[in-house]
Amino acid sequence: MSAIKLESLSKQFGQLIAVDGLTFEVAEGEIFGLVGPDGGGKTTTMRLLTGIMDPSGGDAWVMGHHVVREAEALKREISYMSQRFGLYPDLSVEENIDFYADLFEVPRRGREEKIGRLLAFSNLTPFRKRLAGNLSGGMKQKLGLACALIHTPRVLFLDEPTNGVDPVSRRDFWRILYQLLREKVTIFVSTAYLDEAERCNRIALVHKGKLLACGSPAEIKGLLRGVVLEIRSPQTRKLATLLRTELDARSVGLFGDRIHVLAHDADAMTKQAQRVADSAGLSIEGVRTIEATLEDVFVSSLG
Numbered sequence: 265m266s267a268i269k270l271e272s273l274s275k276q277f278g279q280l281i282a283v284d285g286l287t288f289e290v291a292e293g294e295i296f297g298l299v300g301p302d303g304g305g306k307t308t309t310m311r312l313l314t315g316i317m318d319p320s321g322g323d324a325w326v327m328g329h330h331v332v333r334e335a336e337a338l339k340r341e342i343s344y345m346s347q348r349f350g351l352y353p354d355l356s357v358e359e360n361i362d363f364y365a366d367l368f369e370v371p372r373r374g375r376e377e378k379i380g381r382l383l384a385f386s387n388l389t390p391f392r393k394r395l396a397g398n399l400s401g402g403m404k405q406k407l408g409l410a411c412a413l414i415h416t417p418r419v420l421f422l423d424e425p426t427n428g429v430d431p432v433s434r435r436d437f438w439r440i441l442y443q444l445l446r447e448k449v450t451i452f453v454s455t456a457y458l459d460e461a462e463r464c465n466r467i468a469l470v471h472k473g474k475l476l477a478c479g480s481p482a483e484i485k486g487l488l489r490g491v492v493l494e495i496r497s498p499q500t501r502k503l504a505t506l507l508r509t510e511l512d513a514r515s516v517g518l519f520g521d522r523i524h525v526l527a528h529d530a531d532a533m534t535k536q537a538q539r540v541a542d543s544a545g546l547s548i549e550g551v552r553t554i555e556a557t558l559e560d561v562f563v564s565s566l567g
Contacts, residue, residue: 265328267292267419267450268313272322275308275473282308284473285322290452290466295441297464298454299558305473306454307347310423313452314344327418343417347424349408353397357388360396361410368415382410386440402433409440420444422453426460438463458558469562476565481558488556488564491530495523495537496549503546510540517563524554526564 268290275283283305290296298306311317313324315335324331329338351360361379370378383389386406391399396407405425412420422441426434438460441451453464461467462481469476469484477484497503504518507525511533515526527533534551541548 265292266290266325267294267327268296268452269325270313270322271324273309273312273319273324274321275305275312275317276320282473283312283319286468286470286473286475287322288468288475288478290450292450293445293448294465295445295451295453295463297461297467298452298470299456299458299461299467299562300454300470301456303472304470306456306470307423308473309470310344310346310421310452310454314342314421315339316344341417342419342421343412343415344421345408345412345423345425347427349405349411351396351404351408351411353395356393356395357383357399357407358392360407361414364411365414370415378414382413385443386410387436400433402429402436405429405433405437406440409437413444417449419450419452422451424454424456426455426457434460458562461558467558469558469565471562471565477561484558484561485556488526488561490526490528491553492556492560493525493527493530493533493537493551494554495525495551496521497523497541497547498549499546502544503541503548506540506544506546507537511536515560515564517560519559524557524560524563526560 266289270286270288273283273286286309298309300306312319313326313331315331315338318332326338327341331338355363358379361382365375383392386409388406388410399407426437444451455461466480467484468478477487500521500523504516504523508516517524525533530553538548
């Protein structure tokens with residue numbers, strides 16, 4: 265049985281189609297990433313799958329429960345950590361977890377031991393008496409995760425859990441998620457960070473509510489037809505703007521201080537890029553063929 269199944273799932277707000285006929289499945293015990301830019305429909309999809317919001321069309325099931333007709337049964341199987349998870353700043357770390365244990369009606373018997381395990385699991389034991397309002401951003405996210413896990417959900421929904429968190433805390437958070445996989449928890453996570461998408465077992469690329477591609481990161485990158493050229497230049501932004509208008513390329517993307525160009529013929533495209541740069545008085549310091557990234561695939565799909 266699939267942990268999550270969507271069939272033509274849609275949500276419309278007036279004239280705005282936020283989720284547009286999504287169809288895919290998530291296997292039990294995997295980390296599945298819903299990947300796309302802000303405004304792509306990720307949060308709305310999460311709310312539909314957790315029974316917070318009713319769809320305008322289509323169907324979805326989580327652990328065999330229909331998200332509309334069996335919403336109450338669904339809530340016993342899942343946990344949802346939203347972008348603004350409701351921590352109480354004037355309660356300590358331990359008190360926050362205990363409060364959520366009350367909300368989820370976790371039995372008193374054995375609760376203290378369970379809280380102790382969650383604190384150790386999230387590396388929060390030394391801070392158990394600290395007020396949540398005095399925690400760093402990364403530690404607040406770990407506390408939110410501990411609260412979401414207090415009732416042992418079978419499916420964990422995480423809506424951009426590392427947004428605005430420093431790189432070290434992001435790495436620690438993902439280490440914790442991998443530990444959860446060993447306990448057979450299915451994790452459905454949304455992210456705008458394509459480097460994080462590489463950590464998922466499978467991903468769905470979405471844009472404006474539509475599904476662009478679904479599969480493992482390797483399978484998604486395999487959909488790209490052609491080669492990716494990385495161009496280095498001291499005038500990166502100017503050159504990228506020119507290349508977008510002058511080159512016969514399916515996609516030109518700016519990646520920090522590098523330009524990625526998707527091409528059918530690497531040699532021909534390199535010569536074209538050099539001619540465009542020379543005609544504008546711009547210089548190219550180097551061109552090389554690189555392995556495609558998920559971001560290359562995403563840029564190409566949008567193009």
